[in-house]
Amino acid sequence: MTSKARCLAAIRGDVADRVPVFPLLMLLAADRAGISYREYATNGSALAQAQLQVRERYGLDAITACSDAFRIVADLGAEMAFPDDKPPYAHRPLIAGRSDLAWLPRPDPTQTGSRMADRVAAVAELSRSAGDECLVVGWIDMPFAEACSACGLSEFMMMLVLEPALAHSILEFMTSIVIEFARAQLQTDAPMIGAGDAAASLISPAMYREFALPYEQQVAAAVHDAGGLLKLHICGNTSALLGDMAQSGGDLFDVDHMVSFEKARDVYTAAGKCYKGNLDPVTDLLQATPEQCHQRALDRLRLAEGTRFMLSAGCEIPAAVPDEVLQAFCAAPKVYAER
Secondary structure (H helix, E strand, O other), X not given: OOHHHHHHXXXXXXXXXXXXXXXXXXXXXXXXXXXXXXXXXXXXXHHHHHHHHHHHHHOOOEEEOOOOOOHHHHHOOOOEEOOOOOOOEEOOOOOOOHHHHHOOOOOOOOOOOOHHHHHHHHHHHHHHHHOOOOEEEEEEEOHHHHHXXXXXXXXXXXXXXXXXXXXXXXXXXXXXXXXXXXXXXHOOOOOEEEEEOHHHHHOOHHHHHHHHHHHHHHHHHHHHHOOOEEEEEOOOOOHHHHHHHOOOOOOEEEEOOOOOHHHHHHHHHHOOXXXXXXXXXXXXXXXXXXXXXXXXXXXXXXXXXOOOEEEEEOOOOOOOOOHHHHHHHHHHHHHHHOO
């Protein structure tokens, strides 16, 4: 069974030879490729080659074009910083009021030289090189996350309370761009889009249902209409949001280590959804021996048995995790299947 077939079986609830392994590797991928993170985040070919190398090195079942949350905002005109050793970011908010929103352009995700086009190119290279064998996952950020990037996190949170109509206008504007960005990546033959909405973990369930969920649902519907699948990534403590998140239209859900594994398993299983997680990237990988990491991965596999599950850490795995620890983590599904 190919890695791609294994992942698709897990998502659909079909029988597979073993549980897929799908960690999020960004800084680690750049590190193992011997390139700066600036190069990784700004050169789509370098990103693709780094992902292909970690797939080969660790036996991954899925790889992703995720690098940072400032592709759309950069193409909207934000003044960007590109550090050598960490993800890019905007120097200052792009939107402070309605007048700023009115002047923003409508960027083309395929425009040569744009940050969106660079990611599309990375996904295309991954699809050409490994798309028949493993699950290639493009990446977008959901409208709520994009609004936080464009306005500033604290500023947009205040806007939810003080100017909710403006907040919705920004979210509607971002939704159309996010959808076009997702479609451009799906046109490279990638079967799935990953969608980050990390800032949504900071708001109440009521606010999530008003300001995040409806826009996630629109994006998910558009991805499905284009023939793709969607993975929802909301890191942080989403315990109070799990039931609502399951209604987002996602096909695969990341579960962070701060969330009860059993609770997430029960919610997503009841909803007929696939989920992945949720080892702590620090205590279960960075600070663990290979044997400890392997055992903790086996524990998750036992708890998930009989459900739609992929093995992963709760969020990105740090670059400083030793090879022998990550290899022990990735080997756990095969060992468990052969027991």
